[in-house]
Amino acid sequence: MIFRQLFDSASSTYTYLLGCPDTGEAVIIDTVFEQYARDAALVRELGLTVRYTLDTHVHADHVTGAWLWRQKSGAQSVIAAHAGVDEIDIKVVDGDVLAFGNQSISVRATPGHTDGCLTFVTREQDMAFTGDTLLIRGAGRTDFQAGDAHTMWQSIQTQIFSLPDDCLLYPGHDYDGRTVSTVAEEKAHNPRIGGEAREEDFVGYMNNLALPHPRLIDIAVPANLKGGKPDEVEAPDDWGPVIQTFAGIPEIRPDWVARHRDELFLLDVRSAGEFSGELGHIEGATLIPLDELRDRMDQVPEDRPVIAICQSGKRSAMAAQILRRDGRERTANLAGGMIQWHRLGLPVA
Structure with a gap:
């Protein structure tokens, strides 16, 4: 069992x-x-x-x-x-x-x-x-x-x-x-x-x-005594189909991001070389390397959901956690990163 x-x-x-x-x-x-x-x-x-x-x-x-x-x-x-x-x-x-x-x-x-x-x-x-x-x-x-x-x-x-x-x-x-x-x-x-x-x-x-x-x-x-039902049921903030992993990482599917990218702030946290390298980047993405994110938080807007992006989804998972700790609840990690984005045949700049 x-x-x-x-x-x-x-x-x-x-x-x-x-x-x-x-x-x-x-x-x-x-x-x-x-x-x-x-x-x-x-x-x-x-x-x-x-x-x-x-x-x-x-x-x-x-x-x-x-x-x-x-x-x-x-x-x-x-x-x-x-x-x-x-x-x-x-x-x-x-x-x-x-x-x-x-x-x-x-x-x-x-x-x-x-x-x-x-x-x-x-x-x-x-x-x-x-x-x-x-x-x-x-x-x-x-x-x-x-x-x-x-x-x-x-x-x-x-x-x-x-x-x-x-x-x-x-x-x-x-x-x-x-x-x-x-x-x-x-x-x-x-x-x-x-x-x-x-x-x-x-x-x-x-x-x-x-x-x-x-x-x-x-x-x-x-x-x-009501089975755990709250007195007032709050409407969920369903800006996107975010799934939290058991490790506590909020993730979102690449295909959904591709369909809604004009409504999102796409935050690429790779190095400059990777951003313009083999995997390329998603059109409209903003580059802020992970090592610089805490110092450049004011460059991340708060009026749109933020999607953190990297090569495989590992560094961007840390970026998503940093953003959440800063109070930016509408944040998610791009599941699988640019590797999965390419695997699905989604467009790059």
Whole structure:
């Protein structure tokens, strides 16, 4: 199975992508609204199609990307039926199975952190995605959103610790850089519920955490009860079909640029010799070598989208990033550079 673990540093949230290598169908677990472009780029580069977005619970520390995935990619959103969420496609209960290609993932109800928490388990029971129910050497807080330490004790003991000892456990968060544990490890070493801990030990520990409320709770919970749909949906600035790569580079296709070049500022960042050399240059392009770009930023107009150009698309990728950091959002890299431009038979000056 194709597997990737992704991280949002603002909320310390892990997002998980699982894909079927035979069919390219995939699921993505606990998406973050602000990370849609990054995650969609990875999905595209791996040749996958996301069938379902799964949320382990109604998050209090970030807004889910489920609604955004549905709008932009057609993925169906999934959460517990007991979570009380609107704007959702599929409401699941304990024992349900979700298939993606030749792979599947099963649903285990693990309330306690909230009353609608789920753990997702792979078909072979070799991986489990525990959300905020069981963390690495910890457990999710139980002091709001109908949380209950006694309920969490039962969930962990019956639904997670009942999995094979070598089952890998992937949490919804970690604040110390830990990425994965196992059932056996948490049974032995989790300071809250492992070893010889009894229910009263666990409950006493959890009821005395005295943690401050999550910083974004007043924003995240209402948004997540609508599946991540914003109160106001902003109209996109669709000046062109820009695609962000997983490396974070905004790219645009050469053929589109050729059809719209009179509406664009074409910024060639090669050397003067290359500009007039073998590959030539696009008619109307302005030459500002990459090494000089920061000092000559005032020569780049702000009233038109900017297309950065070089030989292969590598130096111009850096130019696009420099321009974006300068606040010029309507900027993209010419995908494949002049090499791809020639390969497609597009006109040069």
